[in-house]
Amino acid sequence: MDFSYYFQLLYQNILDSSWMEIVAASLGVISVWYAKKANILVYPTGIVSVLLYVYICFNAQLYADMGINAYYFVFSVYGWIMWSRKNEDKEELPVTYSNRKTWLISLGVFIISIFIIWGLLRIFKANDVVYWSTFVPYTDTFTTAVAILGMWLMAVKKVENWLFWIAADVVSVPLYLYKHLVFTSLQYFIFLIIAVFGYYEWKKLAKENIEAHA
Numbered sequence: 001m002d003f004s005y006y007f008q009l010l011y012q013n014i015l016d017s018s019w020m021e022i023v024a025a026s027l028g029v030i031s032v033w034y035a036k037k038a039n040i041l042v043y044p045t046g047i048v049s050v051l052l053y054v055y056i057c058f059n060a061q062l063y064a065d066m067g068i069n070a071y072y073f074v075f076s077v078y079g080w081i082m083w084s085r086k087n088e089d090k091e092e093l094p095v096t097y098s099n100r101k102t103w104l105i106s107l108g109v110f111i112i113s114i115f116i117i118w119g120l121l122r123i124f125k126a127n128d129v130v131y132w133s134t135f136v137p138y139t140d141t142f143t144t145a146v147a148i149l150g151m152w153l154m155a156v157k158k159v160e161n162w163l164f165w166i167a168a169d170v171v172s173v174p175l176y177l178y179k180h181l182v183f184t185s186l187q188y189f190i191f192l193i194i195a196v197f198g199y200y201e202w203k204k205l206a207k208e209n210i211e212a213h214a
Helices: 003-016 019-036 042-059 063-084 100-124 136-155 161-178 182-212
Strands: none
Touching: 003 182, 019 042, 019 182, 042 063, 063 100, 063 136, 100 136, 136 161, 161 182
């Protein structure tokens, strides 16, 4: 691998990025950091980030990507509401492990997401012969569906959300390198590192919750 080539490409990607893209990407990283800490600020920072990406994608005529970010916005609002709720004892929604019901819902969310995303790609990328001649449509579909599932599991504070974010990030890092979007690939690499730490931190929080209610 020619690292000097990718460093030059990263430098060019940064130069080609608008201030809005840099702000959106930075807020995205900050949002994931807050998620790792199970801090509700994950949602306001994430909402601003995805709204900026909706605007950026609309101007770039990337309508499928715009639609996905619009979905992230909706689930960010949902997550914010869920994390803000308190039970009769004034306790916030705790971090817990997924039960059988959650896994069944997750499977349904994943399958439905696959079909919706594939349909959107077929509509908006119909004339892109080069795109459909590569593995990219399949990886795009997979990573987006996994991220959607991660968004939902995070909204209900399930430890396993991090496993899906890790899977999406592992695929996204080389995927965006292949697309020559080195700046975005670096962003997902940072997401991956935070997600690994987030998984272990949420496992600790779930254990503390189990012990507190034992």
